[in-house]
Amino acid sequence: MQAFTRRLYEKLETQLKKIISEEYHLLKQTSQCINVCQEILKELRRYIEKNPFKDNVEEIEFFKEIKPRFYSQFIYYVKIFHIEINRPTGSDTVQRKYLKTHLHRITHFFENNLDFYQYYRSGSTHFDEVYFIRGKHDLRLFPDDLALTIDPAFCTTQSYKVSKLFANELLRIYLNAAITLLDRTDAIVPAQPAKQQRVQWTGSKVALIELIYALQSAGIFNNGSADIKQLSSYLEGVFQVELGNVYNVFQEMRIRKKNRTSFLDLLKEGLLRRMDEADESY
Secondary structure (H helix, E strand, O other), X not given: OHHHHXXXXXXXXXXXXXXXXXXXXXXXXXXXXXXXXXXXXXXXXXXXXXXXXXXXHHHHHHHHHXXXXXHHHHHHHHHHHXXXXXXXXXXXXXXXXXXXXXXXXXXXXXXXXXXXXXXXXXXXXXOHHHHOOXXXXXXHHOOOHHHHHOOOOOOOOOHHHHHHHHHHHHHHXXXXXXXXXXXXXXXXXXXXXXXXXXXXXXXXXXXXXXXXXXXXXXXXXXXXXXXXXXXXXXXXXXXXXXXXXXXXXXHHHHOOOOOOOHHHHXXXXXXXXXXXXXXXXO
């Protein structure tokens, strides 16, 4: 079981990374990640149906350690999708308040589940047969209304909660980074008229990094003296996005097998198409 689930999780990570590197629209990117997670979970379930657990020890390991790693990714991307699709387009103050509301919900979740969180993180095992063996459901132990839709053949009392713990830890990092970017933008971007809304980058990080390298290579900033670090730091603030290690991303772009400048080509195609459409209207 361990060998299969390890390979399957590596497959999940590979497919998620591929989507993130190739899809430039954030909501489309997140939606595709959700679909991949669903397909991988189906594959995981089929394996478990064909390969029953040998004993309680193996079943506990699966629902306590293995499945939550997969399912937490699904929860994480679903939450990001809903957060971003409902994110207000107003001022930084409005966006910051919106993001902090979601942060408070996560804090509230951890506070309400502190005992279980400590149980899990401390490596305790005395309740494992209650929490992670199928057929021992107690709906009072579920954190929300999802309990009503839990499949008893592929879930246990607390395996969903472990997945949600993992997902919320990731989501807290995501939200804190988004808030930090808003704070950084306030410090970097010059004051703008009150009625002018700030522009936010909603494409992929890889796409922006590709654009940054192209602009820097053309030497069009500071008479060619601006380096990659300066440009990436400035544009992170302008577009409210955290790019991470741009140098590693560039190396991945450089060794692409198909198209090393896919985003730039997309820009060119879009502009030419717009020009052609404009020509037809005259």
